[in-house]
Amino acid sequence: MNEALKRLVQSIALPDEEAKRLAAAHLDQLTKPPGSLGKLESLVIRTAGITGQPKPDLARKAVVVMAADHGVCEEGVSAYPAEVTPQMLLNMLAGGAAVNVFSRQAGAEVVCVDMGVNADISHPALLNRKLRKGTANMAKGPAMTREEAEQAILAGAAVAEEACERGIQLFVTGELGIGNTTASAAVASAFTGLEPSLLTGRGTGVDNEGLSRKTGAVQQALSVNQPDREDAIDVLAKVGGLEIAGMAGLILGAAARNCPVVLDGFISGAAALAASRLCPASLDYMLASHVSDEKGHAVLLEVLGLEPMLRLDMRLGEGTGGVLALPLIDSACAVMREMATFASAGVSDGTGVLEA
Ligand SMILES: Cc1cc2ncn([C@H]3O[C@H](COP(=O)(O)O)[C@@H](O)[C@H]3O)c2cc1C
Numbered sequence: 001m002n003e004a005l006k007r008l009v010q011s012i013a014l015p016d017e018e019a020k021r022l023a024a025a026h027l028d029q030l031t032k033p034p035g036s037l038g039k040l041e042s043l044v045i046r047t048a049g050i051t052g053q054p055k056p057d058l059a060r061k062a063v064v065v066m067a068a069d070h071g072v073c074e075e076g077v078s079a080y081p082a083e084v085t086p087q088m089l090l091n092m093l094a095g096g097a098a099v100n101v102f103s104r105q106a107g108a109e110v111v112c113v114d115m116g117v118n119a120d121i122s123h124p125a126l127l128n129r130k131l132r133k134g135t136a137n138m139a140k141g142p143a144m145t146r147e148e149a150e151q152a153i154l155a156g157a158a159v160a161e162e163a164c165e166r167g168i169q170l171f172v173t174g175e176l177g178i179g180n181t182t183a184s185a186a187v188a189s190a191f192t193g194l195e196p197s198l199l200t201g202r203g204t205g206v207d208n209e210g211l212s213r214k215t216g217a218v219q220q221a222l223s224v225n226q227p228d229r230e231d232a233i234d235v236l237a238k239v240g241g242l243e244i245a246g247m248a249g250l251i252l253g254a255a256a257r258n259c260p261v262v263l264d265g266f267i268s269g270a271a272a273l274a275a276s277r278l279c280p281a282s283l284d285y286m287l288a289s290h291v292s293d294e295k296g297h298a299v300l301l302e303v304l305g306l307e308p309m310l311r312l313d314m315r316l317g318e319g320t321g322g323v324l325a326l327p328l329i330d331s332a333c334a335v336m337r338e339m340a341t342f343a344s345a346g347v348s349d350g351t352g353v354l355e356a
Pocket residue numbers: 077078079080084088175176177178179180181182202203204205316317318
């Protein structure tokens with residue numbers, strides 16, 4: 001691991017236990033039976049620990065969409081051609097993708113980052129962090145070099161840091177990259193040791209023949225490259241993607257700044273697994289939004305030990321599921337700041353009504 005990456009990993013602190021304790025105590029003073037807000041209560045306690053604020057206020061939120069292309073598309077692993085990556089990126093920059101619609105509803109910014117799209121795109125709102133034009137075909141050799149993977153992680157972390165500097169307080173992981181469910185399956189299989197067939201799904205909607213080609217490409221990528229699961233950078237370099245490494249960096253960068261990171265779907269899950277292997281403490285900063293329909297996502301969340309808030313049978317990516325969870329997080333935090341306590345509202349808290 002290079003020095004800058006080591007420093008990044010070392011800068012990630014454990015959650016603030018005192019803020020968690022204060023949040024839990026405050027929740028029990030609010031005008032509701034203890035625990036009656038269910039998972040929103042554990043969510044806000046975790047958020048307090050992440051931010052160090054017993055009553056978190058996360059007004060400024062961004063979904064960061066990392067975009068890149070994948071050499072493995074040559075193997076016929078997606079239902080769509082690779083040209084869709086730059087086309088969809090332009091659509092997103094114009095505000096026309098699903099993630100833009102949901103973000104307008106949720107009051108979140110969409111930040112698009114070119115990590116390695118196989119086309120020259122220039123747009124005033126696009127962050128150009130292109131390290132190369134797409135990865136190499138991992139079924140034939142390493143997707144990228146170790147240095148490129150490290151640079152991609154650091155670039156992702158820098159995006160988080162720059163966004164924090166201008167006031168962003170919460171991140172959603174988003175992505176765009178035709179072929180990236182194949183790379184994510186390979187990354188997930190490399191880290192977990194689970195069979196590729198358990199982690200390879202239909203992505204954009206490949207048919208049965210496409211699915212067996214895709215599973216075969218994942219198996220081949222693993223056998224050709226032999227990634228070392230103890231070495232997260234080796235895994236990302238050999239069978240990952242530029243956007244997946246960038247997302248892992250974004251997660252680490254957000255954690256280093258005490259910001260919650262809301263994970264979207266399967267690709268986000270693969271990036272989260274990589275981040276957790278680079279820095280186990282980063283897991284405490286991750287909130288799982290939904291479980292997607294992509295085969296393998298539920299397993300990944302289980303491995304991460306994260307419980308999703310939503311199950312909407314979505315399989316889109318872009319950060320869409322993550323953005324849909326933002327109103328829940330906002331509501332959970334608002335409870336802490338706005339709800340009356342038993343004392344302030346003059347409501348009996350029930351003590352003394354029942355014999356202990
Ligand atoms: C029009 C369109 C919009 C998308 N938005 C996200 N994805 C999602 O699908 C791609 C991954 O699936 P696969 O591995 O099967 O290629 C990624 O771009 C992901 O963000 C899209 C895909 C398409 C076709």
